[in-house]
Amino acid sequence: MSRHVLILGLVCFLTFFAGLGRGAIGDSDEAFYAEAAREMVVSDDWLTPYYNYELRFQKPILFYWFVSMAYKAAGVGEAAARFPAALAGFGLAILTYLAGRRWFDAGTGFFAASVVATSFGYFSIGRLSLPDLPLAFFIAAATWGLVEGIGSPLATATTSVSRRRLWLAFAGVTMGLGLLAKGPVGVALPVLAAIAVWWKEHRNAGTEDEARLPAMMDILLVGGLVVLVAAPWFMAMAQHHGLAYVHRFFIGENLERFATDRYNEPRPLWFYVPIVLGGLMPWSPFILLWLPTWRRVFRGERMVTRAEWRAIIWAAVPFVFYSASIGKQPRYILPMLPPMALLLARTVIARLPDEQPENSPRTGRQTALAWCGTLCAVLLMMLGLLLHRARPLLFVLTPSLALVCTGIITVGALSVLAAAWSRRRWALPVTMAVASIATLLSLQYSVASAADLEPVQVMARKYAAAYQGHEPSATYRVFVRNLVFYTGVKQTDLVQPHEVIEFLRRPQRVLCVITKDDLATLAGDHGVVTRTLAEVQYFNPAGVRLRTLLWPDPARDLETVLLVTNQ
Template sequence: MTRKYLFLFLFSLVLSASGLASLPVVDRDEARFVQATKQMAESGDYMDIRFQDASRYKKPIGIYWLQSAAVGLSGEGAGAPIWIYRLVSALGIAIAVVATAWTATILFGANAGMAAGLVLAAIFATAFEGRIAKTDAFLLACCVLAQGALAQIYVAARRDQPSAAYLPWLFWIAQGVGILIKGPITPALSLVTILILLAFERDARWLSRLKAGRGLLLAALIVVPWLAIITWKSGGAFWQEAVGKDLVGKVADGQESHGMPPGYYSLTYSLFMWPFSLIALGAGLAALNHVRNDPRLRFCLAWYIPFWILLELVPTKLPHYVLPAYPAVALLVGWLLTLSPEQAVLKRWQTWLYWATAFGLVVVTLGLAAVAVGAPLYLTGAFNPWSIPAAVFALAAGYLAFPRQLQLSLNRVGAAAAAAGAAYAVLIGLIVPSLTPMWLTPRIVAAIQESKPCQNSILASSQYHEPSLIFMAGTNTKLTDTQGAAAHLAMDPACALALVPVADEPALQSALAGSGKTAARLKEIDGTNYSSGDKLALGLYRVANP
């Protein structure tokens, strides 16, 4: 059994490995997280969260501490490369995979555990989040540990069996750490699950096994010390931003242009659960037909469906918000493997929904293959030889994950997971980083390193204000307009650099004329800002003959 968990842990890490170093810093969330962590290493202040001179209180401290630990262990300090920060996310996904397999093994058996772990390790959502240095991968680990412990306590109680003594403590530790990672998400997931079970069963006696009194105290010991420090240090500003603006704002209205109508997560499901979207939906539909007499299925459905509906109702939507629900359907895929074909029969309305999702699986599979081939041609004008293996692996994964009579063997699940992992390795690790027109920041920083007149040259950037530029070009980088860029050059004519759209060069020269100086264009960087969709032609300038 231990070897199975070790295999899944290493399998997940291998699936996340490609792209950790080759994928440039991604705007905007990842860049903001890693820059705030970098500033902790620069300042030595590991209690406050800052992005340049501004506070960054949208999320608690947990992920910054974990990333700081990775940076500290690397020995690189504030100069650590991006892959060091991303190791935390890769580790978070690996823990979630093992925790999912552990839960499925206890509930449904060893083969179910292996299948559930493979499914979670290989879906597109975890493949992406495992390569990005932000909160969601480690939040997933906390959610699965908490829900896995809760599931085992609940099912044991329903069977009048004892549950392991460590389970309530694991549940409350995961709650405390989850709060430090991303606020109320982990407790909300567990609370919604519990409330739905209570509503259907009208029996709360099993909750005594959670040891809520001592458990809440344990969670408070994890969370409260930092909350007290940051409340004092920020003068209450943390609560205003984290709760008043971020949390309430997302619930009340669509924030940061991410407002979407209900149905968004249904439309994106086939992509983010790829290549196991169809078998996972089939497992969920089959579970509905057996849920009356099986508390294990009742728990999985109470985990997934209410949380998904709740997120559909919240105006602010991003694909990764629903990630904590996906392990529940991975568990159901494991359960489905234990059924005979006669037991896995769907009703007529379920069959229609099943085949609609089959269409989604085909579209996403063909779409990924097309992107592997078409994206390099469109963005770089050249064919990438890695496109063919990426497309082949994507097509193979989609084919292998297409269920026969609503069932897949464990071997076929493993083969589909391996093919999907290979597709991600080539697509995310090799093809996407080669799309140089969309990666403006690395090219800007390369131009700075090649052209900077002084070791301590500071850049002022007009119009291009992506946070990745702060992380890669330095914390002292100034985000300004053309007038501010001219003033920056005039203040330090020997060393200062400015990044200004080429179209604004006349305005830059005009602003400098008052100081008797002119600007010399050192480099031109053309490309597309993928965060905004703007095509840009940027010039790197310094003062001519300072």
């Protein structure tokens, strides 16, 4: 175990922590949490979150506490803002290893944990200051605890009550933390998964005693711990801000987000299929190996084991739950990756070739594995090609760095291709893991971050030089969320064109951050006179499309962002 954990620690250091502070806080949801935690430290108000110096009731408090404590320990900065999410990624890898070792064997657990630690989905979210990966950890831990606590009929009969209740207590605490991190989904998903597992394992029990429902004491234990962990903060908020806050959070921010399109545009039922495949990249081609396995199951040639059923249910519950919701976001589906990694590892290990002479024939199962590895190599090569073509847009990097990273990804892809057809048993998984690490770090150092200050940081410095300490400030459609983090000054978010015109026509001096194209359109149409104080070039990742990567055009894809004043 110690050897596996040490190796996983090294892998997670490379994929979650190395270069964590590179890259500015993004103009996305990340800025909400990084800035709200900064304001919490400055104000020393550890009860109520504020963002842009206004109340922020959208999410519970736990992640803000995590980031604020990181700021206290290491100072305000990008690495500290992202450290809790990266730590959750490491925790998910270790949890996957422990669950796999308990349900299958140490090799399966280690392989699955390596998939979790090197998948694109967890890598990308683990390097953002967002609560979704900690939530995924709490959901995964609570699901595992509940499933172990309720057990199968055989396990219930042979496992001591105290041992089962330790598992249930663990689940209760982690569900409470999940509720405090993001909301009721931290309780709903583990409970739904546990109910499904209980029904599957007990529906054919031979006696009423074997099929009994969980004891009332067990239910009270779990529920009591959830309340004990989460209720104090919600009660304090209700006392301080009134019951309207509780209604707004549980009804508006959770029920309406799930059942209406108030917060997110409606998306199709199959929305999460490509998201899951992308989240498991570069390992996702191995999912094709499940097709012959399920064909054998349907023919009655193979049985699905109890551990496999548990992993299937664990993965299926969040997929079905979020697919049924109206408000879909890609990162919501993160809790299903650990059980999918367990099933993937189990499938791949069963097909790894034994040590054989070079001229010995391959089995059909081994050939299928080799072709899936080949597909992984092709996808990595395509990624390297896209990175090479996108170099004109990576203007904040030195050209040599982008070329080096492209070369690293290509070498990794070729190594995977060679390992796919190797006779050595562990050549393909090990090479895949190494190539994944190299690819992820190449993306981190070439796309996700700059060698020097990024545009928003440059703009913040120029803003600080122009700011006289009192004038109103605003943003329009650029640096809307993250500029306040770097300036520490309240920014008004202008949404409509007429708001921009009214703001720039104020009698007192104002500052406004706006793109050159937007300013030209608005000023030309309404005769607004401004003076440019600073400008920066900006590539907006939110505007990336496949066309952007295949046919990059700096004139089309790069924006000039201005800092203007009306006086």
